[in-house]
Amino acid sequence: MNEVLLRSLTPSVLGILVRRGADFAAAEDAVQDALVEAVRVWPEEQPRDPKGWLVTVAWRRFLDATRAEAARRRREDRVEEEPPPGPAPAADDTLQLYFLCAHPSLTPSSAVALTLRAVGGLTTRQIAEAYLVPEATMAQRISRAKRTVSGVRFDQPGDVATVLRVLYLVFNEGYSGDVDLAAEAIRLTRQLAAAIDHPEVSGLLALMLLHHARRAARTASDGSLVPLAEQDRGRWDTASIAEGVEILQAALVRDRLGEFQAQAAIAALHADAPAAEETDWVQIVEWYDELARLTDSPVVRLNRAVAVGEADGPRAGLAALAALDDALPRHTAVAAYLHERDGDLATAARLYAEAARKAPNLAERDHLTRQAARLNAHLSRQG
Amino acid sequence: MAKYLLLKHYRGAPAPANDVPMDKWTPEEISAHVQYMRDFADRLEETGEFVDGQALAPEGTFVRYDGPGRPPVTDGPFAETKDLIAGWMVIDVDSYERAVELAGELSAAPGAGGEPIHEWLELRPFLAEPPTITE
Numbered sequence: 001m002n003e004v005l006l007r008s009l010t011p012s013v014l015g016i017l018v019r020r021g022a023d024f025a026a027a028e029d030a031v032q033d034a035l036v037e038a039v040r041v042w043p044e045e046q047p048r049d050p051k052g053w054l055v056t057v058a059w060r061r062f063l064d065a066t067r068a069e070a071a072r073r074r075r076e077d078r079v080e081e082e083p084p085p086g087p088a089p090a091a092d093d094t095l096q097l098y099f100l101c102a103h104p105s106l107t108p109s110s111a112v113a114l115t116l117r118a119v120g121g122l123t124t125r126q127i128a129e130a131y132l133v134p135e136a137t138m139a140q141r142i143s144r145a146k147r148t149v150s151g152v153r154f155d156q157p158g159d160v161a162t163v164l165r166v167l168y169l170v171f172n173e174g175y176s177g178d179v180d181l182a183a184e185a186i187r188l189t190r191q192l193a194a195a196i197d198h199p200e201v202s203g204l205l206a207l208m209l210l211h212h213a214r215r216a217a218r219t220a221s222d223g224s225l226v227p228l229a230e231q232d233r234g235r236w237d238t239a240s241i242a243e244g245v246e247i248l249q250a251a252l253v254r255d256r257l258g259e260f261q262a263q264a265a266i267a268a269l270h271a272d273a274p275a276a277e278e279t280d281w282v283q284i285v286e287w288y289d290e291l292a293r294l295t296d297s298p299v300v301r302l303n304r305a306v307a308v309g310e311a312d313g314p315r316a317g318l319a320a321l322a323a324l325d326d327a328l329p330r331h332t333a334v335a336a337y338l339h340e341r342d343g344d345l346a347t348a349a350r351l352y353a354e355a356a357r358k359a360p361n362l363a364e365r366d367h368l369t370r371q372a373a374r375l376n377a378h379l380s381r382q383g
Numbered sequence: 384m385a386k387y388l389l390l391k392h393y394r395g396a397p398a399p400a401n402d403v404p405m406d407k408w409t410p411e412e413i414s415a416h417v418q419y420m421r422d423f424a425d426r427l428e429e430t431g432e433f434v435d436g437q438a439l440a441p442e443g444t445f446v447r448y449d450g451p452g453r454p455p456v457t458d459g460p461f462a463e464t465k466d467l468i469a470g471w472m473v474i475d476v477d478s479y480e481r482a483v484e485l486a487g488e489l490s491a492a493p494g495a496g497g498e499p500i501h502e503w504l505e506l507r508p509f510l511a512e513p514p515t516i517t518e
Contacts, residue, residue: 134435
């Protein structure tokens with residue numbers, strides 16, 4: 001039984017039902033029923049046209065569910081209502097589904113859950129596990145989301161940026177349960193890239209591939225965080241990097257720069273350096289300048305200060321940092337790092353400890369505490 | 384999409400505005416209070432924001448290691464000032480503002496005279512997974 005094949009067919013089957021006029025929530029239930037049926041029947045005999053099979057079964061389920069009485073009375077008529085046999089229409093409705101699931105009327109967490117369920121074909125249990133909430137809670141989150149979008153007209157053009165933000169959130173969610181959300185986000189973004197010709201979709205896909213390529217090197221065997229400069233570059237996935245770079249280059253030549261392409265360009269420059277000290281920090285600073293122009297995000301300017309510190313020395317980095325609000329997340333951690341590079345170990349140790357207390361996750365807190373301890377041990381040996 | 388712990392304290396927090404011990408309430412007031420908490424949890428499940436919640440007994444025991452081959456040390460009796468956790472609820476919400484809003488709602492559970500207790504709740508964010516994209 002090919003679960004990945006089933007999952008990849010889910011969105012287009014759902015899209016076809018909705019385009020034929022099925023209500024979104026009812027269509028979604030019907031498709032889930034058809035998937036269950038496929039899991040039962042296919043191991044014995046896989047249909048020659050899996051998608052057409054799913055559409056037929058799902059449409060039948062939809063009709064049964066929404067017109068149970070009429071269907072009973074007019075069993076003969078149903079033949080006419082069934083889709084013509086043969087392959088499903090080539091026109092791809094998947095794209096509409098992405099827009100619907102990322103609709104601006106949904107909260108970010110609802111949009112993420114609905115996308116994973118309707119476009120990704122994941123079960124409610126899998127999504128609940130991935131987000132560490134009870135299955136009942138996730139089921140409610142999804143059905144609320146379905147109700148919210150059920151009145152949305154399907155013929156309006158959607159907002160690509162909203163869809164990309166949802167996929168970005170999925171990618172960044174880490175890993176728990178039996179579904180790898182980063183891999184799932186890549187799969188969905190690939191599918192989106194095949195359905196729509198948009199340089200920012202390529203930018204996001206390239207960004208994901210370039211980050212995913214470094215995943216094995218990002219954590220040590222004990223689960224602790226390994227900073228970029230200390231990663232074993234031999235463990236980076238070179239095929240994934242090459243693909244990411246190729247997709248990015250094709251997007252960049254179209255001269256419609258967006259923030260995901262700029263972020264991917266920075267990731268590509270990191271991935272391109274054979275050793276940390278060979279990183280092209282000057283070019284990275286230039287990309288951060290582009291990114292700051294596109295987004296004006298304070299986090300971008302914080303990262304830019306790090307890059308300036310590498311390109312022009314820690315004093316320049318500290319000067320760039322001084323212009324920013326010190327309440328920004330990771331501001332203290334960046335200050336600690338730049339002070340250490342500048343040789344002021346006592347200040348750096350104090351700031352690392354302070355940054356550890358403010359860290360948003362355990363892995364970062366442990367990492368920063370270790371940095372403070374390392375400097376403190378060094379200072380006490382000297383003193 | 385961030386988890387927060389809502390902590391109810393027996394002691395340690397500032398006194399609630401409607402500070403009448405529960406055994407001085409009428410049985411109906413107690414039922415109304417319990418029902419409010421239950422409805423609150425049910426509503427959060429419906430919005431997809433409920434994770435878990437439990438009530439705890441008022442008396443806890445502090446325990447520590449006392450060296451090899453010795454039984455762990457327990458302390459007691461409790462000093463009056465010691466902070467104790469009465470119960471907790473975990474929520475999963477889209478923003479800090481939403482977490483504050485929900486904590487405020489939970490603090491409005493009715494007490495004596497059917498009036499909100501105005502109890503102080505502690506709101507603590509969970510440490511999350513590190514995001515994949517950092518630089």
